[in-house]
Amino acid sequence: MANREQLIQELEQAPDDLVQTGLDFLHRVKAIGRSHPLVKFAGILSDSETEELQRVIATECWQVDMNEW
Numbered sequence: 001m002a003n004r005e006q007l008i009q010e011l012e013q014a015p016d017d018l019v020q021t022g023l024d025f026l027h028r029v030k031a032i033g034r035s036h037p038l039v040k041f042a043g044i045l046s047d048s049e050t051e052e053l054q055r056v057i058a059t060e061c062w063q064v065d066m067n068e069w
Contacts, residue, residue: 011019045053
C-alpha cells in the first residue's frame with residue numbers, strides 16, 4: 001500500500017481532533033517549505049540507521065547518574 005493510501009485510510013478512522021492536529025502540522029510544514037536550514041538533512045538516514053539512533057538515544061541519553069555531579 002502506498003503511503004498516501006495508508007494515510008488516507010488512517011485519517012478516515014481517526015477522531016476529528018487528531019485529524020485537525022495532523023492538518024495543522026501539514027500546514028506548518030508546507031509554510032516552512034524548503035526555506036528551513038535543516039531541510040537539507042531530511043531523509044538522509046535509512047530506516048535501520050534511524051532505528052539504531054533511536055535505540056542508542058533511549059538507552060544512553062535518558063539515564064541520569066545522580067553521583068556524576
